[in-house]
Amino acid sequence: MKIVYVGRFPLHIQSGHIDLISDIAATGHEAFYIIALRFKDYIRNKFTRVLSNDAEFTGINYRPFLRVTRKMKEYEKKCILSTLRKNGLIERNVVIVSNNMETCSYLKDRLPSEVSVIYHIFDRYSEYYNLTDEEKVSFDEREFEVIKKVDGVLCVSQKLLAEAKELNNNSFWFPGAVRKNQIVMPGAINTSSKKVGMISNELSRIDWPLMCNIAMILEDYSIELIGQNDLADLGEYPSNIRFIGKVPFVELPKYVRDWRVGLALYEENRFNEYCCPLKYFEYSSLDIPTISTTIPEGEVFANLYPEMIFLADDAKSIAAHVRNITTANEINDYTRLARDHNWSARAEQLIAIINKVKKNTF
Incomplete structure (x- = not known):
């Protein structure tokens, strides 16, 4: 054929x-x-x-x-x-x-x-x-x-x-x-780290007010953002938010190796109603769980992978998920989604x- x-x-x-x-x-x-x-x-x-x-x-x-x-x-x-x-x-x-x-x-x-x-x-x-x-x-x-x-x-x-x-x-x-050869070996998590982050091609696509609210609640955590910083009129924002810039996918492991959680803060719009949340796949390939705002396909994957996809729509609930994951004494394998996809x-x-x-x- x-x-x-x-x-x-x-x-x-x-x-x-x-x-x-x-x-x-x-x-x-x-x-x-x-x-x-x-x-x-x-x-x-x-x-x-x-x-x-x-x-x-x-x-x-x-x-x-x-x-x-x-x-x-x-x-x-x-x-x-x-x-x-x-x-x-x-x-x-x-x-x-x-x-x-x-x-x-x-x-x-x-x-x-x-x-x-x-x-x-x-x-x-x-x-x-x-x-x-x-x-x-x-x-x-x-x-x-x-x-x-x-x-x-x-x-x-x-x-x-x-x-x-x-x-x-x-x-x-x-x-x-994701590429099969880019899925990392699970279990190499730095359990003492208090870093979380988000990957996005363009940071203007994220829910910026929600991100700032999360950062204010998680003031003892560092939040790192990877992607083109095309956010306009940022104004003042929490000092624990750090912009890294664009990073080639093959180089992501060295930047996110201390992340305990990957965020997927989708805005409510028609595009996201229909999208496939590729962030879930990327985070899973890096052995990182995902906390995501609710979108239709997010619910699909949260049902299929409940141990690694967590849905929440307000800053307080998202922050609570972060603390629950990062304070747990167990080390989980978060690569299952990437291995399946x-x-x-x-x-x-x-x-x-x-x-x-x-x-x-x-």
């Missing part, structure tokens, strides 16, 4: 997809990755075949094309279709997976019916743009039509899955994952899903 992943954004932004397709290649299937690259990365790739420290191409048939501008959507779709044809990827044994709904719709209309097209819903995408409420409704309506059209749907959260199932029976829960396991799940889709479709 030939499995093709067509990415939505430039490669270095979503190297998790490279992990998925690499692990698919490791199962013995032919794996292809088609992605648009900006000019600088495209030229660099021509000469070095390397884009970032996080991108590994083990066993992958890598097929990038030049992105002139994101506004040239029709041009990019034609490039993708041309790449598929040049590489003989329009046969019965080909499966195309993409997290771009427009690409899925375009290819489904133009490829033979024997080629399966699977839409990977990675987030509620309408939340990424400055859209009015009317535009969001229009975007979601277009997405629903794509869900009906494609052969299968991968959903990163149970809430997305519930909606997709109403439109396409070949819809499956397909949450995120690594990219190797996800690759095997995708192959099983593809077989179900083909059985149900043909």
Whole structure:
């Protein structure tokens, strides 16, 4: 079987997809990755075949094309279709997976019916743009039509899955994952430490007032924040909050080795209603329990992993969880979630899903 992943954004932004397709290649299937690259990365790739420290191409048939501008959507779709044809990827044994709904719709209309097209819903995408409420409704309506059209749907959260199932029976829960080789050995916790922290790509996404309230209650603890500090107008904040800045994932263990708890302070908004809480996976891979504000997928994982995912929505309750965890005399293994949700396991799940889709479709 030939499995093709067509990415939505430039490669270095979503190297998790490279992990998925690499692990698919490791199962013995032919794996292809088609992605648009900006000019600088495209030229660099021509000469070095390397884009970032996080991108590994083990066993992958890598097929990038030049992105002139994101506004040239029709041009990019034609490039993708041309790449598929040049590489003989329009046969019965080909499966195309993409997290771009427009690409899925375009290819489904133009490829033979024997080629399966699977839409990977990675987030509620309408939340990424400055859209009015009317535009969001229009975007979601277009997405629903794509869900009906494609052969299968991968959903990163149970809430997305519930909606997709109403439109396409070949819809499956397909949450995120971490790299297997980045899961630390459990049990190396510094029980005397009074550090907790939070990882976020952009710190503006966290509930900052709640963070400050937690810090004031836990005045004898140090709270470390890892991520791009794009918080505006911070004003005064508790002195036990420390900003570390952005850290590559491979370097996280040396920064968080003394953390006793990882925080996931999700704001209440529509995006978080549908999201897969990747922080849970990251903390688990580092042998750290998670205290999270309540989101729908948080409740799913708290039920599956009650020994390591704790939900609370106010500063006093979150602080109480921190004290309970850090004063306990026992050392627990918090890596179970990461071991269950690594990219190797996800690759095997995708192959099983593809077989179900083909059985149900043909």
